Amino acid sequence: MSETTATPRSAAVHRALRRAVLEQALKPGTRLPEDTIGEQFGVSRTIVRQALTRLEAEGLVETLPNRGAFVATPSLEEARQIFEMRHCLEREVIARLAGQMSLPGLDALDAHVTQEERVRGKDGPVSIRLAGEFHILLAELTGNGILARYVAEMVSRCSLILAVYGRTHSSDCAVEEHREIIRALRDGDAEKAMAIMDAHLGAVAGRAELTAGPEPDLASVLARYGRDQTP
Amino acid sequence: MSETTATPRSAAVHRALRRAVLEQALKPGTRLPEDTIGEQFGVSRTIVRQALTRLEAEGLVETLPNRGAFVATPSLEEARQIFEMRHCLEREVIARLAGQMSLPGLDALDAHVTQEERVRGKDGPVSIRLAGEFHILLAELTGNGILARYVAEMVSRCSLILAVYGRTHSSDCAVEEHREIIRALRDGDAEKAMAIMDAHLGAVAGRAELTAGPEPDLASVLARYGRDQTP
DNA sequence: TTCGCTGAGATAGTATACAATCTTTGAATC
DNA sequence: GATTCAAAGATTGTATACTATCTCAGCGAA
Numbered sequence: 001m002s003e004t005t006a007t008p009r010s011a012a013v014h015r016a017l018r019r020a021v022l023e024q025a026l027k028p029g030t031r032l033p034e035d036t037i038g039e040q041f042g043v044s045r046t047i048v049r050q051a052l053t054r055l056e057a058e059g060l061v062e063t064l065p066n067r068g069a070f071v072a073t074p075s076l077e078e079a080r081q082i083f084e085m086r087h088c089l090e091r092e093v094i095a096r097l098a099g100q101m102s103l104p105g106l107d108a109l110d111a112h113v114t115q116e117e118r119v120r121g122k123d124g125p126v127s128i129r130l131a132g133e134f135h136i137l138l139a140e141l142t143g144n145g146i147l148a149r150y151v152a153e154m155v156s157r158c159s160l161i162l163a164v165y166g167r168t169h170s171s172d173c174a175v176e177e178h179r180e181i182i183r184a185l186r187d188g189d190a191e192k193a194m195a196i197m198d199a200h201l202g203a204v205a206g207r208a209e210l211t212a213g214p215e216p217d218l219a220s221v222l223a224r225y226g227r228d229q230t231p
Numbered sequence: 232m233s234e235t236t237a238t239p240r241s242a243a244v245h246r247a248l249r250r251a252v253l254e255q256a257l258k259p260g261t262r263l264p265e266d267t268i269g270e271q272f273g274v275s276r277t278i279v280r281q282a283l284t285r286l287e288a289e290g291l292v293e294t295l296p297n298r299g300a301f302v303a304t305p306s307l308e309e310a311r312q313i314f315e316m317r318h319c320l321e322r323e324v325i326a327r328l329a330g331q332m333s334l335p336g337l338d339a340l341d342a343h344v345t346q347e348e349r350v351r352g353k354d355g356p357v358s359i360r361l362a363g364e365f366h367i368l369l370a371e372l373t374g375n376g377i378l379a380r381y382v383a384e385m386v387s388r389c390s391l392i393l394a395v396y397g398r399t400h401s402s403d404c405a406v407e408e409h410r411e412i413i414r415a416l417r418d419g420d421a422e423k424a425m426a427i428m429d430a431h432l433g434a435v436a437g438r439a440e441l442t443a444g445p446e447p448d449l450a451s452v453l454a455r456y457g458r459d460q461t462p
Numbered sequence: 463t464t465c466g467c468t469g470a471g472a473t474a475g476t477a478t479a480c481a482a483t484c485t486t487t488g489a490a491t492c
Numbered sequence: 493g494a495t496t497c498a499a500a501g502a503t504t505g506t507a508t509a510c511t512a513t514c515t516c517a518g519c520g521a522a
Binding site: 007009043044045046047065066067 | 474475476477478482483484485
C-alpha cells in the first residue's frame with residue numbers, strides 16, 4: 001500500500017481523509033474545503049492541497065476548477081467499469097495464490113478474518129474497512145506490489161460506490177465467504193476459490209439501490225479521524 | 232487517459248515532463264529540481280510541485296524527503312512486477328476486443344500504425360512513444376477507462392524500464408507485430424491475438440541488459456519539451 | 463593522509479499574502 | 493412576484509518569503 005510518502009504531514013492528512021472516506025464517514029459529494037480541513041489538522045492549505053491531489057489521483061476525490069474538492073461520486077458507468085476491473089484483478093490474485101499459499105500467509109489471513117469477526121455488528125465503519133482490507137491483504141500475498149496497489153484502489157472505489165448506490169453493508173455473509181476463500185486457497189482448489197470470489201464480488205456488486213442519509217458535520221468527522229489510529 | 236485535470240498550468244508541466252520521460256529525453260535517476268523546472272516553464276515551484284506529485288502517483292518519479300524528485304529508476308524486482316501486471320492487463324484487453332472490434336476502432340488502429348510507420352527510423356523518441364500509445368489505444372477501445380488508465384501506467388513504466396535495462400528500441404519488428412495484432416482482432420481470432428501479444432510483450436521484456444548513456448543537459452531538454460505539441 | 467568537524471550554500475518544506483474566480487445575497491426593475 | 497444585475501463574501505489559484513534540512517567544501521587534528 002505505502003508508496004514513498006512525500007512528507008509525513010501531508011501523508012497524515014491523506015491517510016486520515018482516506019480512512020474517513022473508506023469508512024463512509026465522508027459520503028460521496030461532500031465538499032472538502034481546504035481551509036476547513038487545514039484548520040482541523042492544524043496545517044496550512046499547502047499540506048491539505050497535496051493530500052487532496054493524491055486522493056484525486058487515487059480516484060477518491062474529484063476536483064472542479066475554482067470550485068474545490070469533493071468526495072468522488074462515481075457515475076453508474078464508472079461503477080460498472082470499476083467492478084469489472086476489480087473482478088479481473090481479483091481473479092488474477094486467486095489464480096496466483098491457489099495452492100501456493102505459505103503458512104505465514106494463511107495465518108495472516110486467518111488472523112484478519114478473526115479480527116473481522118470480532119467487530120462484526122459492533123462497529124459498522126471499521127467492519128466495512130476490514131472487509132475491504134481482506135482483499136488487499138490477499139493481493140499483497142501475491143508478492144506483486146503493483147497488483148496489490150491496483151486492487152487496493154479498486155476496493156476503495158467500490159466502497160465509494162456502495163456508499164452511493166448500496167444498501168446497508170451486510171457484513172455477516174462476507175466474513176463467512178472470506179473463510180471459504182481461505183479454505184479453497186489452502187486446498188489448492190483454484191476453481192472453487194475463483195467461484196467463491198466470483199459469487200462474493202457479485203454479491204457486493206449486487207447491492208445497488210438508492211439511499212440517502214443525513215449530511216454529517218465535516219468538522220466533527222475530521223476531529224474523529226485526526227488522531228492517526230493505526231488499526 | 233485524462234482525469235479531471237486540476238489546473239491547466241500544472242497540467243501542462245505534468246504533460247511536458249511526462250512526455251520527456253516517455254521519450255527517454257529524461258533518463259531514470261535524473262534529478263528534477265523544482266526551481267530549475269519552474270524557471271524553464273515560467274511558473275513557480277508551487278505548480279511544479281503539483282506536477283511532480285502527480286508524476287509520483289503514476290510511478291514515473293520518485294521523491295526522497297528533503298532531497299527532491301528524480302526520474303524513477305525501477306529496480307529489477309519492480310521491473311518484473313510491472314511486466315507481469317502489464318501482461319495480465321493486456322491479456323484482458325485482447326480478450327475483450329477479439330471479434331468485437333467496431334469499424335471505427337479498426338480504422339483508428341490502422342491509422343495509428345500508419346503513423347508509426349511514417350516516423351520509423353526517423354524520429355527515435357517519437358517512435359518509442361507511438362509504440363506505447365498503440366497499446367493504450369487498444370485498451371481505450373475496450374471502453375473501460377480504468378483498464379485504459381492502468382495499461383497506460385504500465386506502458387509508461389515499461390518505457391522507464393527499457394531506459395534502464397534495455398538495449399536500443401528496435402521498433403522495426405514492433406510495428407509489424409502491431410499490424411498482426413490488428414489482423415487477428417479483426418478476424419476474431421482471440422487465441423492468435425493473445426499469442427502475438429504474448430510474443431510481443433515477451434520481446435519487449437526480453438531486451439534487458441545494461442547500458443549507460445551520456446547525461447543530457449536538463450535545461451535544454453526542458454526547453455524542447457516546453458512547447459506543448461499535442462501530436 | 464585520513465578522518466571528522468564546521469559553516470556556507472543550495473534545495474526542499476511550509477505558511478501566508480495576494481489575485482482570480484465563483485457563489486450568493488439583495489435590491490431595483492419589469 | 494419574478495427576474496436580472498451588482499456587489500460582497502467566500503474559496504480556490506499562484507507566487508513568494510521564510511524555515512528546516514541536507515550537501516559539500518575547507519580546515520584542523522590525529
